[in-house]
Amino acid sequence: MSERILVLNPGTTSTKVAVFDGNDAVWQESISHDAATLHSFGSVAAQLDFRFKLIDESIPDNARTWDIVVGRGGLLRPLEGGIYAVNEAMLDDVMDAKHGEHASNLGSMLAKRFADSANIPAYVVDPVTSDEFGPIARVSGVPGIERKCRAHALNIKAVARRTAKDLGIPFEDTRFVVAHLGGGISIAALAHGRIQDVNDGLLGMGPFSPERSGALPLQGVIDLVRDKGYDEAKRIFSKESGFVGYFGTSDLREVELRIETGDREARLIFKAMVYQIAKEIGAMSAALSGNMNGVILTGGLLNSSQLRDLLLSYISWIPGGVHLHAGEEEMLALAEGGLRVLNGEEDVKTY
Secondary structure, rough: OOOOEEEEOOOOOOEEEEEOOOOEEEEEEEEEEHHHHHOOOOHHHHHEEEEEEEEHHHHHHHHOOOEEEEEEEOOOOOOOOOOOEOOOOHHHHHOOOOOOHHHHHHHHHHHHHHHHHHHEEEEEEEOOOOOOOOHHEEOOOOOOOOOOOOOOHHHHHOOOHHHHHHOOOOOOEEEEEEEOOOOOOOEEEOOOEEEEEEEOOOOEEEEOOOOOOOOOOOOHHHHHHHHHHHHHHHHHHHHOOHHHHOOOOOOOHHHHHHHHHHHHHHHHHHHHHHHHHHHHHHHHHHHHHOOOEEEEEEEEHHHHHHHHHHHHHHHOOOOOOOEEEEEOOHHHHHHHHHHHOOOOOOOOOOO
């Protein structure tokens, strides 16, 4: 008997929704939202009724029966990765944006509302704020400043589970470096299913990405904050750096077109990003003492053969080889979490 799972993944200007029958999506839709309309609500939580109505109207009659609902985990308090039942404590935190304002906060709210309408349970899987660092990984070098475990945990753990299955190794026995390469980049040392170390995929450390700055020379950071102010500097580092800063676009395909037409700066910046990605993969391999089952590459940037081939030329020596999972399959990752609950393969945690 197959299981029906409603999956909800709210983003900044879209809401992805799907119904899975086991591992197979029987229906899916990406609902686009006008940015100005969303901005008019004033807060993410205020968008709940608006997004719920659009989703509810989009689901066809033959996809309206579910066993559970799974939503994207938003900005919660730092917590161990895993599957969490949506409860009042979680809803209180995301409604008030206690740990940050982001569209993903709607994941648990929408999941709960749809689940209540069908009298079934609601869950979130590996939220963004999953935090599994040990004490040594938290030390920054400056008293009062602590390194944070903030990464693309959902996709990182999902591809690690799939690779472990392909290798015939229990997920809990594996040691991988997983590089999520998208608009933001997270490169994690994953040991026994836990994120032992990772660069901050939003602000701080690691390679620059199509949109974000990554690690920076501190003098330049100090000068930019002084000249631009805190809020403007934060926006530049998180949204207007990398390819956006150099070329005004986050689209790797446009950068590659520049390279093909002989743009030397585009070639240099592209190669520099890949170089920095390779360095971070090497650093995380060292964090695992080289005792590992390989490197996993995932994310949308892997669709570029030019990027993939250049990156492989740097890291193919790493023990365990390189395993490729191009693209981002967050909807499948959420459904797989729901299946583990339904099949009794993973315990549900309480927030």
